[in-house]
């Protein structure tokens with residue numbers, strides 16, 4: 001059996017340190033806004049090279065809080081990639097803004113800058129750039145475009161812990177960045193957790209206040225905020241895992257290279273392309289074939305777990321029926337039936353990758 005994700009094996013590999021870190025929070029009862037939270041915020045900021053990190057309750061909230069802190073005019077348009085998790089677009093609408101979907105590039109699956117350019121209108125206020133599958137968007141032209149039109153750039157880094165763009169960590173490139181530490185992410189908590197990073201101290205201060213009831217100190221509230229805080233136990237878990245993140249990303253890259261060499265020129269299989277001079281974090285290794293469902297069933301019967309990210313492009317979700325972009329000629333609207341995520345992660349070995357690759361080859365050979 002080759003698992004898609006094995007969080008128990010990961011825990012086993014660091015059990016004494018993890019148990020002690022959790023027990024330390026229990027002993028000191030620093031459950032909310034305790035020392036474990038500020039420690040993780042500093043460690044993560046330092047790891048990224050970001051001046052500020054604000055822990056929040058989850059990745060979806062982090063986007064919504066950033067948008068609220070930016071105080072964009074109500075009803076402004078925000079451009080979001082058509083292939084992503086709904087957590088990239090949902091906070092836009094919840095913040096009283098209008099989602100406009102843009103297409104993704106068929107090689108890297110990140111936002112297509114030219115398509116974004118076509119969709120900018122006088123009402124556009126921001127772009128949510130999603131570093132999808134662990135790969136950075138092409139930030140240089142994206143930031144140029146944003147500059148030309150005075151747009152804010154929110155980096156959705158939920159899948160990109162460890163990814164870099166031309167030597168800089170993602171999450172340090174735009175106006176602000178959102179992070180999810182959902183358990184299955186490259187850096188995952190043992191429950192929901194998230195963070196915001198930014199180099200703008202005023203924005204960081206506002207985000208921190210919004211996430212903590214708009215207060216400056218206990219019972220002194222400057223405005224109505226909300227409750228979206230990173231809790232102490234999750235922060236302690238994240239600190240233990242952060243130390244291991246570079247090695248895990250290294251392993252993900254090695255395994256991805258294994259897939260890339262073994263899966264070349266097979267049937268109609270399209271392999272992901274890594275951007276030059278950038279560090280892919282390979283949260284997911286996504287291939288594409290017109291026979292996705294058959295291949296997936298074949299791999300399942302061979303004991304290989306796979307995933308689909310995502311089976312329905314965002315414009316085609318019932319939630320966005322009113323946006324009228326479901327029928328638009330976009331790569332993302334066609335690709336959702338063809339994408340297949342092969343297992344990748346530090347729980348796997350090179351031999352596992354060879355086994356998966358052999359099974360994929362067998363599928364295409366048997367049906368030739």
Ligand SMILES: Cc1ncc(COP(=O)(O)O)c(C=O)c1O
Pocket residue numbers: 058059060061084085086087088130156158159179180181182192193194
């Ligand atoms: C690209 C993307 N954006 C946003 C989110 C939302 O994060 P969360 O589940 O922590 O709210 C996720 C993950 O689940 C994601 O993959």
